[in-house]
Amino acid sequence: MTSSPQPPFSARAGGQHRQIEAAFPGTARSGLLHLLFDLVERRYVQDWTIIARELHRIGRLPLITYDSSSATSLKQARNDTEVALKSLDWQKMYDFCERLYNHLPEDIGFEDNYGNYTVEVSRKDAQSYIAAELQRLFLEEGLAYEFTDGAVRRRGRKHTVGVTVKSQVVLGDPQLLSARKHFDKALQFFRHPAKPDYENAVKEAVCAVEAAAKTLFPGAKASTLGDVIKWLGSTTDVSVPKAICQTLNGVYALRNGGDGVAHGGATGGKATVEVTEYILAVCASQIIYLVDLANAMEVDVPF
Known part of the structure; x- marks a missing residue:
């Protein structure tokens, strides 16, 4: 179930009369980067290579092969993510938000000595968290859009x-x-x-x-x-x-x-x-x- 966070104090105090449309401001890109760090740390998204590859695909940027077992490659993927977030067209940024929710999350769990896999955090729960955080980001930035049911829509x-x-x-x-x-x-x-x-x-x-x-x-x-x-x-x-x-x-x-x-x-x-x-x-x-x-x-x- 998608959460619906209330507008933060900064948005309430500053007023929401004017909404930002046809843009994804630099501050929103920075906020999204912070969210990506959070998702990687929580393991809701596998690692930076998955994120970087998706951003490169959406932006039609050059294909780069990463090695998720290499610390150097993971660092490059993280740096490539930051570069892509700064350069992507605003419409593509919203495309990425939808893909982040719909395709990047995965179950988190462990396998015991007998081969049984136990799910600690389901993919659905990870998606609920991502949806709530994206909606919060959109509200904080005063964007003219909302994130509901896995899609970006005009808020009103x-x-x-x-x-x-x-x-x-x-x-x-x-x-x-x-x-x-x-x-x-x-x-x-x-x-x-x-x-x-x-x-x-x-x-x-x-x-x-x-x-x-x-x-x-x-x-x-x-x-x-x-x-x-x-x-x-x-x-x-x-x-x-x-x-x-x-x-x-x-x-x-x-x-x-x-x-x-x-x-x-x-x-x-x-x-x-x-x-x-x-x-x-x-x-x-x-x-x-x-x-x-x-x-x-x-x-x-x-x-």
């Missing part, structure tokens, strides 16, 4: 993460399968570590609201989110404040008019990382609200 603000998780709970209803697929796509586009697609993230998030609204309110006989909004504003079956309808109209308008979001609009504003994260949080909240609204109606709803 605490509020965004919280409300999207809540929305995924209500989207677990089989009736809302279409909406859930759209919202999952939105998160995938947003969280892609190398090439996040903010325009498609916005489009899919609003499509999730649209799909949920059309399913939850069949009486609207709507083909678009705009139709549902009009129905919500005029029907006597349910009471929706005008301001809420305006908020729904707002995200729908961005989907239709945002730069490159859905219809090639060039005047609706650019889907920046800040705008996209805001839309994700708003759409998640809207889905939760619409589900609660439908469940509170006295008329039959598809549940």
